Amino acid sequence: QVQLVESGGGLVQAGGSLRLSCAASVHIFRGYAMAWFRQAPGKERECVAAISWSGGSIYYTDSVKGRFTISRDNAKNTVYLQLNSLKPEDTAVYYCAALTRSSYSTKEDEYDYWGQGTQVTVSS
Numbered sequence: 001q002v003q004l005v006e007s008g009g010g011l012v013q014a015g016g017s018l019r020l021s022c023a024a025s026v027h028i029f030r031g032y033a034m035a036w037f038r039q040a041p042g043k044e045r046e047c048v049a050a051i052s053w054s055g056g057s058i059y060y061t062d063s064v065k066g067r068f069t070i071s072r073d074n075a076k077n078t079v080y081l082q083l084n085s086l087k088p089e090d091t092a093v094y095y096c097a098a099l100t101r102s103s104y105s106t107k108e109d110e111y112d113y114w115g116q117g118t119q120v121t122v123s124s
Contacts (some may be wrong), residue, residue: 004025005023005082005116006094006097006112006115006116006117007024008020008118009120010121012032013123014087014122015086015122018086019081020071020083021078021079022079023077023078024079027078029074030101033050033102034070034097035051035059035096035097035099035105035111036095036097039095039117040089040093044083048064049081049108050066051070051104053067055074057070057104067086069082070071071108086120089122091122093117094118094119094120095114097114098114099111
């Protein structure tokens with residue numbers, strides 16, 4: 001069964017940090033690009049960060065550059081998102097997604113598998 005399971009969300013004060021993890025079933029991780037999307041209330045879902053299978057190509061949306069770091073451990077079938085210097089506008093549900101090719105995309109409709117989401121709330 002296809003599974004992506006996120007963890008690590010929570011409530012944090014502005015300026016704080018969180019580390020999100022996404023554990024994947026082996027057959028949907030091997031060879032696949034991965035991404036983190038987020039959706040805030042009343043807003044469209046956006047791609048926050050994406051990483052190729054090799055980890056050699058990485059994307060960040062402008063609003064998180066220098067604050068968030070995406071990484072992956074292919075031996076553990078896990079992708080991470082380190083969130084530093086958090087701001088109230090980072091509050092959203094964060095989703096992990098897998099794309100059945102090695103190069104990433106920033107378009108949500110290209111992703112084949114999705115996790116259930118984890119809530120990140122940043123208080124001011």
